[in-house]
Amino acid sequence: MPDPPGEGGRFAADLYELYEVARNDLRPLAEQYSGYSAEVDRTTAFDLDPTAVAGTMSKNNGIFRSGSALCTLRDELQYAFAKSSENIEAAAVALIDVAEDYAAADEETQSDFDAFMAEGFPDRETPEPPSSPVYPDEDRYRDGPAPKD
Secondary structure, three states, rough: OOOOOOOOHHHHHHHHHHHHHHHHHHHHHHHHHHOOOOOOOOOHHHHOOOOOOOOOOOOOOHHHHHHHHHHHHHHHHHHHHHHHHHHHHHHHHHHHHHHHHHHOOOOOHHHHHHHHHHOOOOOOOOOOOOOOOOOOOOOOOOOOOOOOO
16 A cells, blocks of 8 residues: 555655656746746847838837837836746745755655655756846836836
8 A cells, every 4th residue: 555645755756746846847947938038138129110111101100109119018028037937946946945855854755755866866967047037127127017007
């Protein structure tokens, strides 16, 4: 009969699954979102609203009218990617800490957890924390996006 949940080997297996998700799934996802924030940062107003190649422009119908709205959207998207990267990494760190702390609760659980680690991470090579995300430069994003009315 298998161990009931929360005891011995079964508990160590659950902890290992949390650990594995944090290291092998959440960390790469955080890195991906960090990369998205950096890619969005490389865009310019011209990328969002290039100059017209034909036609005429009239007053209040300028080519940069939509560009302004798109720049704001770009900044908000960049902020969302950067903040998501940080939040995902924070969740990964919390899960890793929880798994390691609970595994240390007793010798049997620690031994079983170590056995799972030896099978899944023979060289202990797992993804490193993600690179720092890139936030928009504007001051209005220092404490988060501006609240909407």
